[in-house]
Amino acid sequence: MEERRGVRGQKRFFQVWRKLDPYSLRSRLTIGIATVSSVGLGSVAIWTGWQMQRILINSHKQGIEYIAGRLPRDVELYSEMLPVEVGLGKAIDRLTTADTLLWVKHPDGKVTAKSVNLKIQSDRGTAAALMSLTQMPSQAEVSEVNGRYFVLRGSPLEVRGEAIGQLFVARDISRDRQMFLALVANLGIVSVGVLLAVTVAIAYYLQRSLQPLRQLSQMTELISAEDLGQARLYLERAPSEVKELSQTFNMLLSRLSQAWEREREFVSNVSHELRTPLTIVHGYLQSVLRRQHNLTETQQEALETAASEAERTIRLLQDLLDLARADSGYLQFRIDAFVLNDLVAEVVGMARQYSDRAIVIETETNSIVVKADYDRLKQVLLNLIDNAIKYSDPNTSIQVNLEAEPTAAIIQICDRGYGIPLQHQSRIFERFYRIDEVRTRSTGGSGLGLPIVKTLVEGMGGSVTLRSKLGEGSVFTISLPV
Secondary structure (H helix, E strand, C coil): CHHHHHHHHHHHHHHHHHCCCHHHHHHHHHHHHHHHHHHHHHHHHHHHHHHHHHHHHHHHHHHHHHHHHHHHHHHHHHHCCCCHHHHHHHHHHHHCCCCEEEEEECCCCCEEEECCCHHHHCCHHHHHHHHCCCCCCCCCEEEEECCEEEEEEEEEEEECCEEEEEEEEEEECHHHHHHHHHHHHHHHHHHHHHHHHHHHHHHHHHHHHCHHHHHHHHHHHHCCHHHCCCCCCCCCCCCHHHHHHHHHHHHHHHHHHHHHHHHHHHHHHHHHHHHHHHHHHHHHHHHHHCCHHHCCHHHHHHHHHHHHHHHHHHHHHHHHHHHHHHHHCCCCCCCEEEEHHHHHHHHHHHHHHHHCCCEEEEECCCCCEEEECHHHHHHHHHHHHHHHHHCCCCCCCEEEEEEECCCEEEEEEECCCCCCCHHHHCCCCCCCCCCCHHHHHHHCCCCCHHHHHHHHHHHCCCEEEEEEECCCEEEEEEEEEC
16 A cells, blocks of 8 residues: 555656646746846946946046136236236136136126137037026036036135135036947947847756756656656766756656556456455355255345355456556467457347347448457457446447458447546546446446456557547447458
8 A cells, every 4th residue: 555655656746747847947047047137237237337427427526626726726826926807817728628618707797707618619509508607506516508518616716815706617528428328328238238148148058957857857758657667867968966866766767666566566466366266256156046946035135246246356356467467568469360240240249148238230341350369359349338338328229330441440339328528538548547436336337447448459459549428429449450
């Protein structure tokens, strides 16, 4: 029992593992890393741009502050040798640069001195707008004037304690701002390019790193119980974590193979050991039943029930033994050529006798020769016809169709019974699988009939399929080599 639970647990592991899609995992990792990278690069780019802008503006502000502090001292020096108005003009000219404009306004609003700045003089509208300003911040600040950007500062101008007017200083930073915006745009383009390159590199690396996981996924999709002993995963180039996973996977396959083998041996041994005593018990019951004159009605009914159950158990054990032999590769087939029509007629005759049901044979030819095991195919047909009889209305007929194709012979067993729901059709050939537990018990089914059919047909080189619809019946189709 513990081994069976272990096998079921390991089977659940494979079912969960099959749901892990390496392609989906690679996509999620790539998107996740790319998102983190884009956020990181974007944050770095924004912070870098903000720092560069702050440094640029602060440098201009420091220049303006220097000019505003230097001009009064220069005017005092010049005024020692020249009139104040002349000294003021010379001091302004000395501190003027290509992008800097200085002017002084008298309290009555008249401009008493100004710098000769070619750049601003060429743009008379901007120069006029600047000189028309009556108030400026006492600390250097950036302002937009007439579509251009300036660092502005205003302060009272005093020479030897005497106020001679209001000093205005303006520095044009429009060109620097355009260069900064171009630099930021280039930085953004470079960041996007780096992000794309990083994304492609990550995707390629993840593809190579997840290749072993893809191999694991493919193996779990293809592996079957018969392959457990030989299935192994060998990885030459893989990360150490994935190699450890592959080793664990191989150990799991080995344990699962051993548990599966022990379970098959157990089923085979138990079936073999129980079949003989049950056969003896069934024989004694039949012997007692033949002496009916010594039995009461109650005793006879009890013995008939016991004999029936013993016979059913013997059939179940024989089915288990056949399946165990098939799993181990010890189920023998005697493949011979024979006329299929004769076998079908024999089976249908037997079924009519024990069931008293209408069973019709339809065929287009009188002679279809197949290569199969006569007794095994007879067992298959009896199982399918017995199923059709059990799960269909007694007033309906069972139809057996025979067809000959160039490479195969087709046998169809059709009934007009309850039908099999679509969600159960894919599992109908699994061992011990039952659609309706109550109905199956009432008909004496064990859930091994159809698995036996599939095992025997495939062992003879054929195939069996099902087509069913609720309320209309089922059609089992057997294909055998001719």
